[in-house]
Amino acid sequence: MVSPQAPIDSPFGMRSTAKEVVAGIDLSGKTIIVTGGYSGLGTETVRALAGAGAHVIVGARRPDAAEEVLAEMDGTITILPLDLSDPASIDAFGESVAAMVDTLDMLINNAAIMASPLMRDARGYEMQFATNHLGHFQLTARLWPLLVAAAKAIGRARVVTLSSVGHRLNGLDVDDPNFENREYEKWPAYGQAKSANALFALELDKIGKPHGVRAFAVHPGGIVTPLQRHLTMEEQKAMGWFDEDGNTHESFKSVEEGAATSVWCAVSPLLEGMGGVYCEDCNVGAMADENTPRGSGVSPHIRDEDLAQRLWVKSEELTGVSFPA
């Protein structure tokens, strides 16, 4: 069954920045985790949330690099090592967080890799699916008691998972997510992983809603960041991201604008009582039709509740991790 969704009245839009979204919102006393919060959109997400008074915990694959990037920022920021392709690292991160705080108000599953050549983790899982989806699935499960505790204490907690309009490239092969029985292609692997991120939010919201933990998926827009490290300039020009002179397409956002929708999903009072939706441009995304501009819109397969459930079961099987009851 396809779960429909539609935009709401939002005072923010595609050119809003993360700083504008948090203006006037006091996050003191709140704990927020941002994975990969020291590069690209993650850096600006952390800047906005820490600037609004939250204690921000950054899960960093390279803690030394995170220290360097975040040193100049105001606010309370803790950096902890986290490699989302390594189950032991995720468990250790979860234990460190649980030793530090009793509640977690918001989790922003931001980290990802894109269009990488075929790589496999130590379990043999395809790296984009393992890092972008399975790692965040395990991480969210490990942090679940803290999210539920926050919701119990103050009525709400939120999990925001970065997806992408890349979900529109293709669907998810839930029977072969690791490209064992088909030839590996880097874009279908990214499209699949980002579809999985959105389907994860759809199912997670169902599980979290009775506890007061709500889940959202986000397309941040097109933004030049280190995410494009596996692509040549020629490939990016062929996709229309850059023109012949090397200027980005007019629809591209700054990193401050790119971080706005994740921050909006984490803090907006307008989303109170809502969840399980895919958001873009600081609003709930519109279902795609023939008039939808390239680079936006929601494909029906990421609203497919049966597929979301099957992905959940597959993720439990592949990680050996279940969400605590």
Ligand SMILES: NC(=O)c1ccc[n+]([C@@H]2O[C@H](COP(=O)([O-])OP(=O)(O)OC[C@H]3O[C@@H](n4cnc5c(N)ncnc54)[C@H](O)[C@@H]3O)[C@@H](O)[C@H]2O)c1
């Ligand atoms: N930049 C865009 O145009 C764009 C478009 C759509 C979606 N997104 C999504 O936005 C999110 C942020 O992307 P970005 O553009 O800021 O990219 P980025 O490359 O600047 O940041 C990604 C972060 O993920 C971290 N990361 C990668 N592998 C990891 C691992 N194994 N363990 C822990 N951390 C790991 C990196 O260290 C980095 O901090 C991603 O989920 C991406 O898919 C970005």
